[in-house]
Amino acid sequence: MTSDPLSTPAGTPTENAPLEGVRVLDCTQMLSGPFATQLLADMGADVVKIERPDRGDITRSVGPEIGDSGLTAYFTSLNRGKRSVELNLASEEGAAALERLAETADVLVENYRPGTMAKWGLDYDDLREVTDELVYCSISGFLEGPYRDMPAFDMVVQALGGSMSITGQADGPPARPGIPIGDICAGMYAVIGITTALYNDESQYIDVPMFEGLVSWLTERAGRTFVTEEPYPRRGTVHPSLAPYRTVETADGWFAVAIGSDDTWTAFCEAIDRPELATDDRYAANNDRVEHRESLTAALEPIFEQRTNDxxxxxxxxxxxxxxxVQDTVEVFEDEHLRASGTLDELTIDGVDLPFPTCPIEFTGKTTRSGHEPPRLGEHTEPVLSAVLSDEALASVLGR
Structure with a gap:
């Protein structure tokens, strides 16, 4: 790990953090890469975000804007506590500056289309010529194969990866899950790969794919497919093998019921004052309840309509x-348990409260970071680069 860190932002609480002393060069944009480096930042890493001059990360221009701050909600949600350096990596001066920064870094993360960093002379083999201690992580759409050079967006990998086909109502079209799981899946696998390489204390090249990563998340859905030789069914919130396991409408919303065993079913029937359902031959065992799912649902719906969610x-x-x-995205951030768990970063920008969740992992005797705003574009360009470049080289990069 870096023993001579560049100066870190004032007030950054990295003391006793799990990744204290680790420096990350963040050459990513949009979601998958920034999500990965945000997790690393939450765990104490010093993340230096490399952005295109004048434009920066694409998400800087994807609204809504936070008040009149000039910062967008999208960018802020994925780039808190990082430092921003403007560099044109396609230029000779920009590429040389990144090489100097790589000499001071432990990790580099990039999510450009395959071959882009090589075109700029900045791929893993290029940077190994200036440092043999770098963990280099590329987040791509696909591993080597027919799809390798396809443009990869979350929608594309969700469509190809099977998750969209099993999302939505049984009688409706395929639906994209509300969370961009293709991007987030790749970001999480990237963090696993990076921290594993850091643990092994050796230079590594890590290629993390969105598509293959998302396919690996099929898990039990894949197992059922192999056994039945049929596509996993699209059933909305209904579980194909358990009942009652679905959402039901209440007096003021929707409630998720997840009965996973016969003993729990008996306790459930007692709780709703319908003990006779537990001994009904149609519902006594789970397989029976699955077979008679429609009549069971018809029996439960009027019961749940009599009370509120609370x-x-x-x-x-x-x-x-x-x-x-079922809580919406306003209600969840008012949830009493979430508030009590201490996982929210209580950030306020231009009068707007932004209680973003930080990395939720708890470490014995370690702390994670919180309370940091996202950087303005190029806010740290000069102080970061002045530590690794000569005055002449710095003036060239800054266009002076």
Whole structure:
């Protein structure tokens, strides 16, 4: 790990953080790469974000803007606590500056289309000529194969990777999950690969694909497909092998019920004051309930319509039953448990409260970072580059 760190932002609480002393060059944009480097920053790494002059990360221009701050919600959600350096990597001066920065770094992450960094003379083999201690991570759409050079966006890998085909109502079209899981999956695998390489304390090239990563998330869905030789069914919130395991409408919203065993089913029937359902031959065992799913749903729907989400949640918690109200993205950040867990970064920009979640992993005796704003474009260009470039080289990069 870097023993002579460049000066870090004032007030950065990296002391006793899991990745304290690790420096990361973040040559990424959009979502997959910035999500990975945001996790690394949350765990204490010093992340230097390399951005295109004048334009920066694409998400700097993807609204909505936060008040009149000039910062967008998209960019802020993925780049807190990083430092921004403007460099034109396609230029000779910019590429040379990145080489000097690589000499001071432990990790470089990039998510350009395959071959882009090589075109600029900045791929893993190029940088190994200036440092043999760098962990170099590329986040790509696909590993080597027919799709390798295809442009990869979350929508594309979700369509190809199977997740879209199993999302949506049974009688409706395929749907894209509301969370960009293709991007996030790749970002998480990138962090796993990077921290593994750092643990092994050796230079590594890591290629992390969105498509193959998302296919690996099929897990049980893939297993069922192999056994039945049929596509995994699209059923909305209904589980194909468990019942009742779905959302039901209440007096004021939707409630998720997740009954995973016959014992839990019996306890559930007692809690809703319908013990006779537990002994009904149609519903006594899970396989029976799956077979008679429609009549079971018809029996439960009028029961749940009699109470509110809060009333059902209180009952389920009292009885130790698995179930919860479906919360929207406003309600979840007001959730009492989330607030009490200490995982929110209580950030305020231009009068707008932004309680972004930080890395939720708890480490014994370690702390993670919080309370940091995203950088303005090029905010740290001069102080960061002045530590590795001569006055003449710095003036050339800055166009002076």
């Amino acid at each position: 009333e059902w949640f209180e009952l389920f918690r009292e009885r130790g039953l698995p179930g919860a109200p």
